[in-house]
Amino acid sequence: MFWGKKRIKIKKMSAHACVCKINFVPLQSHFVLMDELIRHTGIVSGINGELAHVQIVQSSACSACKAKSMCMSTESQQKELDAVMLEPMQAGDRVEVEVREHLAWKAVLLAYVLPFIVMMSVIAVLDVLTGWDEAIVGTVALCSIALYYLVLSQFKHRLQKQFTFTARKA
Numbered sequence: 430m431f432w433g434k435k436r437i438k439i440k441k442m443s444a445h446a447c448v449c450k451i452n453f454v455p456l457q458s459h460f461v462l463m464d465e466l467i468r469h470t471g472i473v474s475g476i477n478g479e480l481a482h483v484q485i486v487q488s489s490a491c492s493a494c495k496a497k498s499m500c501m502s503t504e505s506q507q508k509e510l511d512a513v514m515l516e517p518m519q520a521g522d523r524v525e526v527e528v529r530e531h532l533a534w535k536a537v538l539l540a541y542v543l544p545f546i547v548m549m550s551v552i553a554v555l556d557v558l559t560g561w562d563e564a565i566v567g568t569v570a571l572c573s574i575a576l577y578y579l580v581l582s583q584f585k586h587r588l589q590k591q592f593t594f595t596a597r598k599a
Contacts, residue, residue, distance in 0.1 A: 465530045470599050473522045480511045481518050481596050483526050512596035524596045532592055539581065539588075544574050 471485035485508050512526050551573040555566045581588075 466527045467530055467533055469526050471524055471526055473518050473520050473524055474509065475520055476518065479514055481514045482509060483512050483524055483596055484509050485526065510594055512594035515595055515597045518598065523599045525599045527595050536592065544577050547577050548574050
């Protein structure tokens, strides 16, 4: 934790002793995770219990979005997702779908960064420890990525509980 300015108060108790009281004020750092919401508008296409099936059209207007660097949209794409309803809705309602920004970064980490690290680690280890041909090392590295995604799919239900979208009427 980062600490900022120190405030020192000195109280004179007697001629021979003084008491020092130090209060530390925490610094507000840019390293603190800001938990902002990423919002998209869409239309409810159906209802299933407490989940709403929402269609979102991403277009080039996403250029002002904070999550544009994580988004895979090119010009215009239509996506459908399930969102927890915060209020009663019907098919055809215009809604705003929200997700926490830190969850978007976590998804990028799981989908892109960790597989790259796994592949590069496998290449480095096999290149150093074995005398295999580069084609074999590359094939094994690609298979390790397939194995990574297979293991990740085993945690699908657990991840779905963490990555939740919420919907409210717009």
